[in-house]
Amino acid sequence: MGAGLTGVDHLGLAQPFDHFDEAGLFYRSVLGLDQLTTEEYAxxxxxxxxxxFATGGRTIRLALTVALLRRGDWAPAVVDPQHVAFATGDIFATAAAIGPALAVPDNYYDDLTARFALPAETVERLRRFGILYDRDAAGGELLHLYTPVHGGRVFFEIVQRSGGYDAFxxxxxxxxxxxxxxLRLASR
Structure with missing residues (x-):
């Protein structure tokens, strides 16, 4: 039985701090990708x-990440994790087909209810499958889930976009x- 994957949505590439801007310049000047956004988060x-970065038609999308500050024991064992995000037209069917996703804490779903006023049954369905949610100002939506890290450095993301959602x-x-x-600390 298939998992309902329709293609690659984007690649997530971690960069060393000293090469982050250089990598961005390469993707813009050599590959001709458009820079979309720059975000910072804790x-x-x-x-x-x-x-x-992406092409105009969004056939190629890349998200470069870099750690700006690291703090001792808080640093993960996987220094520069990479990921591939696959697209799906029905994330719930895909989630059921691929099995358990990365466990998301319950307080995340409590926060979703407060931030987006989603119906309780929608939030419960997201929680059951470990699916994360985002909505942009225009009403576009992103449903996505993650796998644990495989092989010490790579994890996968499953993405369902709707309503013109263009972020990550x-x-x-x-x-x-x-x-x-x-998950890493629990498995020690």
Whole structure:
């Protein structure tokens, strides 16, 4: 039985601090990608920066990330995790087909209810499958889930976009990072 994946949505590439701007320049000048956004957010181990690039038709999307500050034991064992995000037209069917996703803490879903006023049954369905949610100012939506880290450095994301949502769910990155960290520490 298939998992309902329809293609690659984007690649997430971690960069060393000293090469972050250089990598962005390469993607813009050599590959001709458009720079979309630059976001900064707090992670369990310090401040992160994410810079998104894409072609005009969004056939290629990249999200570069870099740790701006690291704090001792808070740093994850996986220094520069990379990820591939696959697209799906029905994330709930895909989630059921691929099995358990990265466990997301319950307080994330309590916050969703407060931020977006989603119906309780929608939030419960998201919670059951470990799916994260974001909505942009125009009403576009992103549903996405993550796998644990595989092979020591790579994890996967499943993405369902609707209503013209064009970002990468950056507001959920700290939740994903904390969940990956929690899983790693629990498996020691």
């Amino acid at each position: 992670a369990p181990f310090g401040l992160m920066r994410s810079r998104a 769910g950056e507001t959920n990155a700290p939740v994903r990072m904390a969940a990956h960290r929690h």
